[in-house]
Amino acid sequence: MNLLVVGTVAFDDVETPFGLREGILGGSATHFSYAASFFTDVGIVGAVGEDFPDDFLQVLDGRGIDRSGLQKIEGKKTFHWSGKYVGDMNEAETLDTQLNVLDGYRPSVPEGFRETPFVFLANGEPDLQLATIDQVRPRFLVCDTMNLWINTALERLKEVLGRVNGIILNDGEAKLLTGERNLICAAEAVAAMGPRTVIVKRGEFGSFLLCDEGRFAIPAYPLRKVIDPTGAGDSFAGGVMGYLAEIGSTSFADLKKAMAYGTVTASFNVEDFSLDNFKRISRDDIDRRFGEFVAFTSF
């Protein structure tokens, strides 16, 4: 297997200006792995409760996602997130979070996954990210994080940052983490904490890369209609890591191309709720939109 993600598989309740959906398939590992599956073999480490339905598992199976690291824990319920998007839909307002099965969960990486070359630690408690790091020997290890951990577990998060090769985080998180207001300064300060590759997500404004070899920026793929932004960041990361794992490279040139693939992949994800639009597309659609995106950004 080329790529491993450790993260959540969840039930989501999502409200956007385009409607309300309850109990739909969500979670960081779900969006990440589905996005990455267009590019490479991918496996999940995580946990769901006994209420997790077979047809949701079959969604993952349909893409060949290896879920032998996804534990189903009897007597517990699946992680459940409720949120809504208003206005420009750039940020979700979290209405409710029920940890359920994740309360007290420690990730356990199956023996067969431990040598996976590309590993992504989706947003999660730094202690759990560290517990995962202890179990893997990847070539390229990338993490995500969020404001909650920056505010409540900064020292442990810094330990994580000292042990990863890269981080994919959003603009506000990079600024909060570093106290810098300027994008470049914030990215440089993040890199100084450990990760040599820093990718900053800027929502509808695209993304920014800082690494030893240089800097790079691309706009977002322009969409007339965003139905549900949930999973945009994770499917972007899935496209980035999926492409890198597919070609087995982490060069500057390939990181740039990977970000363009991540951008395009995420653009499909937000065109419907949950994975509904992902289920309709193929790698060909991604490659076609990638071609449009090249034209859209070249001068």
Next chain:
Amino acid sequence: MNLLVVGTVAFDDVETPFGLREGILGGSATHFSYAASFFTDVGIVGAVGEDFPDDFLQVLDGRGIDRSGLQKIEGKKTFHWSGKYVGDMNEAETLDTQLNVLDGYRPSVPEGFRETPFVFLANGEPDLQLATIDQVRPRFLVCDTMNLWINTALERLKEVLGRVNGIILNDGEAKLLTGERNLICAAEAVAAMGPRTVIVKRGEFGSFLLCDEGRFAIPAYPLRKVIDPTGAGDSFAGGVMGYLAEIGSTSFADLKKAMAYGTVTASFNVEDFSLDNFKRISRDDIDRRFGEFVAFTSF
């Protein structure tokens, strides 16, 4: 002459986190013409008061800017704007505006300027923009506008839009003008009002082009430190129009390149107050940064 701008020449009081400057040289036509002068011959139509000092005029003369259309009106004072930038510095807070010489001013385009092929109508009252349009016969006519005119003179603004080839406006203005929340939808709705070329400025997030031939987006040039954003939009427009006038083209491919030149030119402008950084650079510096910008955005 290749390029004409009709706009303001002003005294500015500007406060940013990097300092306070009073009575410095500002105005839309000033920033626009200085930026454009790196690319082509440019002339100004506007008015200043009797208090306007010779050394400010010499700043324009030093770049060969034709100010035969810049009237100095006795008994009046120069237009004076005061503003400050706080936080992320994305928007100025206007503290005071003294119209002075512009109160009752009607632009008068000198006979020798009337056939100028490229004309830019900087932000101004739609009635005055229309009065200018009546006096020129350009090949490529582009305007700017602002929230004030969208809110107070919409019908006259629509007349302007029906008579221009292009518009360069910011994100918030495009959305206010059209009632659309989505960037593409807003740009399309602006184009439906007349201008076939719509360039939407997005501040630190770059800019977006919609024209008959397609769509295009570029990020901003990344700067560690923005000292004073005043004139960013006008110097961007000056770079765009200056480059187009230099090469005598309005093709899609050249519009894209022009936006990249506008981006790079504006990036120099905001690195110091007023025109202070512009005064230090040459076309070579612009071309060098253009090369870096190509690398920064290519994948």
